[in-house]
Amino acid sequence: MYSNFSFTNQQTFFQKLRSIDYLLLICILLVGSISCFAMYSTDGGEVLYHTKNHAIRFALFFTLMLVISFINIKMWFSLSYLFYGVTLILLLWASLYGITASGSQRWINLYFINLQPSELMKIAIIVCFAKYYHRAQIHSINKFTNIFVPLVILIIPIFLVITQPDLGTSILIALSGIMVLWLAGINIKYFVIASITFIISAPFIISFLKPYQKLRILSFFNPDRDPLGAGYQIIQSKIAVGSGGLFGKGFLKGTQGYLEFLPEKHTDFIFTLYSEEFGFLGSLLLLILYAIIIYRIINIGMISRSYFSKLFCYGFASSIFIYIAVNMSMVLGLLPIVGSPLPIMSYGGSSMLATMIGFGIVMSSRIYNNQIIS
Amino acid sequence: MISGGHDTGFNKLKTINRRMFIFSAAKAVIFFGIVGRLFSLQISENKKYLTLSDKNRLRETRLPPIRGEFKDYFGNTIAGNLKVYQLHVIPEQVEDFRSLLIRLRDILKFDNKTLSKIFAKKKTQKPWETIVISENLSWDEFSKINFYLHELPGAKPVITVGRSYPYGESYTHILGYVSQASVNDLVNNKVIKERNVPGLRVGKSGLEKKFENELIGTNSIQRYEVNAFGKRINQIDFKEGSRGQTINLTIDTEIQKLTSDLLRDKAGSISVMDIYTGDIIAMNSSPSFDPNLFLYGIDEKLWNSIKSDPLNPLLNKTVSGLYSPGSTIKPIVALSALENDVIRPDKQVKCEGKVEMYGEKYHCWKKKGHGFMSLKNSIKQSCDIYFYELARLLGVDRLSITAKKFGLGTKVLGEYFENEKEGIVPSTEWKKEILGQNWYLGETFITGIGQGYIQTNPLQLCLMTAQLANGGYKIYPKIRVGQNQKSYESIKRIMKENEMEAREEAKEKDNALIKATEEFLKVEKKEHQPLYRNPENIKFVLDAMFKSTNEIYGTSYSSRIDDPKYQFAGKTGTSQVKRITEEERELDLDISQIPYKNRDHAWFIAFGPYENPRYAMSVLVEHGGSGSKAAAPIAQKLMRAVVDRHEERTKRNIMV
The missing domain is CATH 3.90.1310.10 (Penicillin-binding protein 2a (Domain 2))
Known part of the structure; x- marks a missing residue:
């Protein structure tokens, strides 16, 4: 039934150019420029270190994304396990020889960039699973090996990241992986059983957490418990967002950010700063841009012929959504504070790199949407 | 053909699409959840967070x-x-x-x-x-x-x-x-x-x-x-x-500065009062200290030296110092006797320097004695023997009523100086109540010359003098310029009216003072009410005080001023701080031979100018010796200055 569509994959460059999803591209560019303005604001209205770095990285990785886009999706399919393997080695490397900063050993010094392999792992795990399930038969998906092997693939990096320690990223990797497993068709009963087990074992897990992580969870449930300590970030963040109002305080006029009440304002709390200055309408605009991006990625997944592309696009879209939802819920006081960057917006090269690689593969899926991978 | 599965490919696709659809639905729900949260923070609770943000960034x-x-x-x-x-x-x-x-x-x-x-x-x-x-x-x-x-x-x-x-x-x-x-x-x-x-x-x-x-x-x-x-x-x-x-304030800095100079190197007090308006013109206590020292915290050594100074610079002697009034009480004793019809002014008493009454010897300050004395002469020459007799006839209770009426025993400026002392005007009742003892007649004698239990502060004596000098009317001493300040003229008019009334009443019922006293306590308080029964008695006492200063043999004759512009009347006082023994009396020591702490306090009360008195004053020199030598000369200099400033003050009155 699909034979009608079997034609050569040899497209001309212009054909490829035409088949790019321009709406997606424009939305990425828009969010990218918004992030540069936000960065400019964190620097106090001057082009300083953060603004410069962020803009350069965005330009660089955006170009990288385009390069990836024009390479056949088959290529990425064949490189999937390698990508995962290399990332895992980097992760090991970081755990052994990485740079320690603010109590966590998660960076590798590559001289031109401090790479955070755990960020790359967020994408690698999706790619890896997409390839794994591409080959699996639907009736064999719920077989023991088809559940056990992916679980091992998933648990190793999670374990490594947790010991860095980096709770936020490990949770995000876990969520990405689990969602892909769900999409791949693993029986719903396993998820139910796993959830119940998790809830029952939650008290034991909590007892293994570091004291500062416990504090964060406690202060999430009651930020006023210790307003100058662990609850400080949540309170200040809510004040910043809430005081923004409908139209915001105006560009470069966010007092919470400018007067340094906001913690980590250029990374995890960048949305807070943006929301204070541009208000409800500005925040809504950003949310809509993100929604379009996610919608377009799902769309590309839908029109892809190969299962690999489909699973990757769906998985990536879901992951992006999770990153955004977790970050925003966190800064709006709906979830405890865990380190989780906002895709594209937050300062940080590794996160940007991972996101752009993801977009690149998605775009490659779009350009080669009729490519059959055997 | 979807690769990966050949016959089951379709199922696999169905699964992934169905699950993606479930996911998308969940995403939409979460998306709207976040938008809702944004709405509630930024729109619904905007005011609250705006306030919190301002509280964060603004400091007063x-x-x-x-x-x-x-x-x-x-x-x-x-x-x-x-x-x-x-x-x-x-x-x-x-x-x-x-x-x-x-x-x-x-x-x-x-x-x-x-x-x-x-x-x-x-x-x-x-x-x-x-x-x-x-x-x-x-x-x-x-x-x-x-x-x-x-x-x-x-x-x-x-x-x-x-x-x-x-x-x-x-x-x-x-x-x-x-x-x-x-x-x-x-x-x-x-x-x-x-x-x-x-x-x-x-x-x-x-x-x-x-x-x-x-x-x-x-x-x-x-x-x-x-x-x-x-x-x-x-x-x-x-x-x-x-x-x-x-x-x-009602104070005149020129006079105030002068009082500082007059009291330099002495311990003592000076008060000057307007006898009609009650304005305090000057009020000083010596020694003093420089208040500017306290602005930035005083040097501890200096503070200790001020605190431990035996002359007590920290005490405002004018209101908080209590002393026996000595002979300055005599005008009041004489007035009380006249008011109560105890004696006639021409009654003669012979002074032989000492007298023995009820087995106890009482001395006059003049060892040789004054000879035969009338009431007026006894005030003028301050004869103690005469006043022992007067006190005996009068009794301490009637004396205390008159003394209290003229301002002794109550705070003069009570609401202004929290450490003002009210002093003691003794009576038999007072002694019973406070000391739990009966009154001895001997105590009456020494009260008659201002010794014994009686204690006054210098401001009270100034007020007493003022209320005598204005013809015997109540005045209201003040140090702060008030809202409805009465002028001298209007006060004078009120006093005149009060005098007319008093004279008529006296004609109608020429009866005992007791009734008058009862009225004084009962009747609604008139402004500047008369404190006398008969104004002639006041005139008598004032004349005696005039003679004391301006006639030969008067105790303050050497400090008189003949120029009628400044001429004043006064009364000296010398109050003992220690009982004098017989041997000491025999020795008749010069002041320089007595240890400082045992020397008498020198008093002088005065009012002037005599023709139309406007000001009263009291001068105290602690351990200064006799009132005529230590205190009266100060009053003389002061009176000149006060009278000289009168014109300026009157001009200022009109402006005020």
Whole structure:
């Protein structure tokens, strides 16, 4: 039934150019420029270190994304396990020889960039699973090996990241992986059983957490418990967002950010700063841009012929959504504070790199949407 | 053909699409959840968070209020605010704090101890908080700093306001002084607590303390934007506070200064009062101290020397010092006797220098005796023997009624000076109540010459003199210029009317004083009511006082002024501080031979000018010896000055 569509994959460059999803591209560019303005604001209205770095990285990785886009999706399919393997080695490397900063050993010094392999792992795990399930038969998906092997693939990096320690990223990797497993068709009963087990074992897990992580969870449930300590970030963040109002305080006029009440304002709390200055309408605009991006990625997944592309696009879209939802819920006081960057917006090269690689593969899926991978 | 599965490919696709659809639905729900949360924070609760954000970033600083001034009757500032030159440094703005301080030390010449104190202080506070290097620079030092300022990056010469008392020690006992608010001040006065800021000075004694709430003023408020670490970024606005009220006193600085000079190197007190308006023209106590010393905290050594001075500079002797009035009480004793019809003025008593009554010897100050004395002569020459007899006939209870009427035994300015003492006017009842003993007749005798239990402060004697001098009418002493100040003329008119009434009443019922006394207590209080029964009795006493000063053999004859413009009447007093033994009486020691602490207190009360009296005064020289030698000459000089200032004061009255 699909034979009608079997034609050569040899497209001309212009054909490829035409088949790019321009709406997606424009939305990425828009969010990218918004992030540069936000960065400019964190620097106090001057082009300083953060603004410069962020803009350069965005330009660089955006170009990288385009390069990836024009390479056949088959290529990425064949490189999937390698990508995962290399990332895992980097992760090991970081755990052994990485740079320690603010109590966590998660960076590798590559001289031109401090790479955070755990960020790359967020994408690698999706790619890896997409390839794994591409080959699996639907009736064999719920077989023991088809559940056990992916679980091992998933648990190793999670374990490594947790010991860095980096709770936020490990949770995000876990969520990405689990969602892909769900999409791949693993029986719903396993998820139910796993959830119940998790809830029952939650008290034991909590007892293994570091004291500062416990504090964060406690202060999430009651930020006023210790307003100058662990609850400080949540309170200040809510004040910043809430005081923004409908139209915001105006560009470069966010007092919470400018007067340094906001913690980590250029990374995890960048949305807070943006929301204070541009208000409800500005925040809504950003949310809509993100929604379009996610919608377009799902769309590309839908029109892809190969299962690999489909699973990757769906998985990536879901992951992006999770990153955004977790970050925003966190800064709006709906979830405890865990380190989780906002895709594209937050300062940080590794996160940007991972996101752009993801977009690149998605775009490659779009350009080669009729490519059959055997 | 979807690769990966051949026959089951379709199922696999169905699964993934179905699950993606479930996911998308969940995403939409979460998306709207986040939008809803944004809405609730930014739209519904916007006001709350806007307030919180302002609370975060805005800090109010309250500055010390500007204290109200004290002015004398002529509008001269007697307690004001002075520009104070200070040197501040904000460590954060200084590159090399140590070398800056060493440079400053060389310019201002302060010692290493001060230097290490400053370093210690720097450690205790945040780097952007001001350090006051010097609280009070002289103008020379201040201009020097300004001259070298370009070499002193970070040093800030600042001009602020401090309290100043231009007449130094002259006003100390009236005004008191100000200093840093203590814990006690904060607990006892809500207004101080409310407005307290570092650098606030509050009244510690005298009128500065009494009028604290009027003087204090309100804080200026500076609003700053601060960052998360409390550092000031910029000033948002400045609300200027209001200055404290100015308080006008009835005091004449010229006279006040003169009283300081007259009492120099002596311990004592002077009060001068307008006998009609009750205005206190001058009120001084000696020794005194300079209240300006307290502004920046007094040197401990100096403070200890003030505290331990045997002449007690901290005591306001005029209101808080209690003394036997000595012979200055005699006009009241004589008046009381006349009012109660105890004697006729021409009654003769022979003075032989001493008299024996009920087995006890009583002496006159004149050992040889005065010979035969009439009442008028006995006042003029202050014959003690006559007054023993008078007191015997009168009795202490009737005397105490008259004395109390004329202002003894009650606080004169009670509401103004919290440490004012009311003194003692003894009576049989008083002794029974307080000491639980019966009254002895012998005690009546010595009360008649102002010794024994009777105790007065100098201001009471001044008021007593004033109320005699104005013809025997009640006046209301005051030190603060009031709202409805009556003029001399209107008071005089009221007194005249009161006199007419009294004379008519006296004609109608020529009965005992007891009735008059009852009326005095019962009848609604008239303004400036007469304190006598018969005005002629007052005239008699005043004439006796005139003779005491202006006729030969009068006790203060040597201090008289013949010029009718200044001519005054007075009464000396010499109050014993220690019982004199028979041997001492025989020795008849000169004052220089007696130890200071045992010497008599010298008193003089006076009023003048005699033709139309306007002012009354009391002079006390502690351990000064006899009233005629130590106190009367002071009154003589003072009277000249007071009369000379009369015209100025009258002019000012009209203006006021």
